[in-house]
Amino acid sequence: GAGVSQSPSNKVTEKGKDVELRCDPISGHTALYWYRQSLGQGLEFLIYFQGNSAPDKSGLPSDRFSAERTGGSVSTLTIQRTQQEDSAVYLCASSPHRVVRYGYTFGSGTRLTVV
Amino acid sequence: GQSLEQPSEVTAVEGAIVQINCTYQTSGFYGLSWYQQHDGGAPTFLSYNGLDGLEETGRFSSFLSRSDSYGYLLLQELQMKDSASYFCAVRDGGQGGKLIFGQGTELSVKP
Numbered sequence: 001g002a003g004v005s006q007s008p009s010n011k012v013t014e015k016g017k018d019v020e021l022r023c024d025p026i027s028g029h030t031a032l033y034w035y036r037q038s039l040g041q042g043l044e045f046l047i048y049f050q051g052n053s054a055p056d057k058s059g060l061p062s063d064r065f066s067a068e069r070t071g072g073s074v075s076t077l078t079i080q081r082t083q084q085e086d087s088a089v090y091l092c093a094s095s096p097h098r099v100v101r102y103g104y105t106f107g108s109g110t111r112l113t114v115v
Numbered sequence: 116g117q118s119l120e121q122p123s124e125v126t127a128v129e130g131a132i133v134q135i136n137c138t139y140q141t142s143g144f145y146g147l148s149w150y151q152q153h154d155g156g157a158p159t160f161l162s163y164n165g166l167d168g169l170e171e172t173g174r175f176s177s178f179l180s181r182s183d184s185y186g187y188l189l190l191q192e193l194q195m196k197d198s199a200s201y202f203c204a205v206r207d208g209g210q211g212g213k214l215i216f217g218q219g220t221e222l223s224v225k226p
Contacts, residue, residue, distance in 0.1 A: 004157075033213060033214075042202060042216045043202065043216040045207075045213055045216075048212075048213040056213060059213075091157070091158070095212065097212070099212060100148060100204075100212050100214060101146060101163040102160075102163075103148065103150075103163065104160060104214065106157040106158045106159070108156065
């Protein structure tokens with residue numbers, strides 16, 4: 001597609017439920033990133049996929065968080081047993097390769113609210 | 116690890132020039148990037164500095180001094196639409212291209 005697409009745009013869930021967030025990167029972009037942004041805060045790195053390499057999961061805050069990328073394209077971020085502190089905007093980005101000089105293209109994010 | 120510092124807020128008037136500073140600490144350096152984010156929107160890439168000096172893109176310029184671990188974003192002829200948050204970012208010193216972002220500077224442009 002023309003840009004990075006994320007769905008849903010908004011998600012309200014009850015504490016303890018599982019949620020899945022989807023990211024559809026720009027076609028041909030080999031690198032895909034997930035970040036989390038709490039209100040008024042910076043972007044917190046979660047996980048990074050590059051081609052067929054093993055993902056860099058170093059930013060995942062707990063084992064309740066997991067992500068996969070199927071066929072080198074669409075990615076799903078799953079949060080199990082959601083907690084109120086998981087409430088944030090989850091941003092996905094993609095780039096043509098791992099060289100940062102060309103910049104990331106971000107999606108508009110999924111606003112997750114855990115009640 | 117990597118850390119970045121930038122002011123939390125800056126205010127300026129329309130038509131003025133404003134500079135947003137960023138200092139960083141990294142284990143290895145692979146360039147300084149800048150992103151703009153309007154309220155509720157997606158961050159968008161503004162500029163990248165891999166070498167010392169000034170990079171200019173229209174009304175926006177970005178500067179880097181590697182010896183000082185310092186950079187800045189310069190916005191000229193400010194417009195109301197420039198009101199946004201601005202983030203500096205450095206590439207993680209380890210493998211891959213993931214960026215580590217600063218906490219952001221909220222720029223308010225007043226008439």
